[in-house]
Amino acid sequence: MTQDELKQAVAQAALEYILPKLDKDSVIGIGTGSTANFFIDALAEHKDLFDGAVSSSKATEDRLKDHGIPVYDLNSVGSFEFYIDGADETNERLELIKGGGAALTREKIVAACAKEFICIADESKMVPMLGQFPLPVEVIPMARSFVAREIVKLGGDPVYREGVITDNGGVILDVHNLKIASPMELEEKINQITGVITNGLFALRPADVLMLGTSTGVNTLK
Numbered sequence: 001m002t003q004d005e006l007k008q009a010v011a012q013a014a015l016e017y018i019l020p021k022l023d024k025d026s027v028i029g030i031g032t033g034s035t036a037n038f039f040i041d042a043l044a045e046h047k048d049l050f051d052g053a054v055s056s057s058k059a060t061e062d063r064l065k066d067h068g069i070p071v072y073d074l075n076s077v078g079s080f081e082f083y084i085d086g087a088d089e090t091n092e093r094l095e096l097i098k099g100g101g102a103a104l105t106r107e108k109i110v111a112a113c114a115k116e117f118i119c120i121a122d123e124s125k126m127v128p129m130l131g132q133f134p135l136p137v138e139v140i141p142m143a144r145s146f147v148a149r150e151i152v153k154l155g156g157d158p159v160y161r162e163g164v165i166t167d168n169g170g171v172i173l174d175v176h177n178l179k180i181a182s183p184m185e186l187e188e189k190i191n192q193i194t195g196v197i198t199n200g201l202f203a204l205r206p207a208d209v210l211m212l213g214t215s216t217g218v219n220t221l222k
């Protein structure tokens, strides 16, 4: 199977997992990226079964609206049952690196509001230790060089993602060469650097369910 077929398979598995639990008032939190896009396209066929969605990015909002799915402001909905999103890396504890699509801050906010975070990913995303994928850090633009210097002190090699401005007006530093043995600790440390908006480690609030697409089928980890 191709990587896209694996992504489609996990999107379908997530859909089948949530569909029986939806009702007319349900609002669904939706992530960003190609795997989330497969999920949105599959979900659209069932749009009469739920109320609408909360989006983690402008790109996802546009795709949802193109399908005729209502998109709500997070402030108007409070908490909700499900958040479905992809990941750039996961370990077996369902701690993640996210933000390859620069949507990490809104993804983290929407995930925080959900009772259950269902991560959908192809098997290439599973690693023994997080950090092979450069860790995205969203930063206030004027703090970029300061934050980069502080990250070097933590042992990382930050690279400015040129030409990218996030939905929040931030910029992204991709931090290379981190071996992340203690994801929760590093998530907290980076968040404490002045000028950091958020970082792409999802360890303090990891996924609750991981649906991993493999050549032999979808493996569900909890």
Ligand code: 5RP
Pocket: 031, 032, 033, 034, 035, 036, 085, 086, 087, 088, 097, 098, 099, 100, 101, 102, 103, 104, 107
């Ligand atoms: C965007 C993300 C995505 O979930 C992550 O980059 C995975 O993307 P894809 O589903 O395209 O492999 O964190 O900020």
